[in-house]
Amino acid sequence: MGGECGHMWRVLCNYSNTMWGPFDYLDPNFKRPQHICELTLDLLKRGALKIDKSANAEFTVTMHDSCQVSRGMELGGIPEGQYEIPRGVIRGVCERFVDMPAHTIRERTFCCGAGQGLLGDDMLPTRVKGAMPRMQAYHYAKRESGVNFVALICAICKAQLSKMFPTYGFPMEEVGGVHQLVGRAIVLGAKEGV
Secondary structure (H helix, E strand, O other): OEOOOHHHHHHHHHHHHHHOOOOOOOOOOOOOOOEHHHHHHHHHHHOOOOEOHHHHOOOOEEEOOOHHHHOOOOOOOOOOHHHHHHHHHHHHHOOOEOOOOHHHOHHHOOOOOOOOOOOOHHHHHHHHHHHHHHHHHHHHHHHHHOOOEEEEOOHHHHHHHHHHHHHOOOOHHHEEEHHHHHHHHEOOOOOOOO
């Protein structure tokens, strides 16, 4: 199982199969790793989670596709699963979802500006410049569609964009993880009818 981290997902999918032995080494039925978004979407589809979408009613959400997941990776064993599955989770817990312009997402996504080891504060001027294309796309979506929250599935992107949002004049609270939205919408308590 892999969590919300693009770099971890790349290592898990691309390298662990050879570093630690084939995926089916200990279990012949094991085919590939599973991303947390796959598990969450399955739980949502099966109705295993009680969700109150109104908990996220203040948000019109968009998605930043992480480079590490978008570039040749997959989720769910389906074509474009790395794009569709996180969006499915968002739609399952939020009332409003709007994509940023098509030329800035999915296989055409922009790097957040912190990839390739640039996350350190000593690289801040480079990070600010690297974030500009994503910030421009967000500004457009905000202006044209009322978007006020960017969801993503990479810890590096979260660290980068939470610092870049204030730098570009947006509140830091307008960026966070897909599962942050799930956590807000999930209804906890005793099962009904037990």
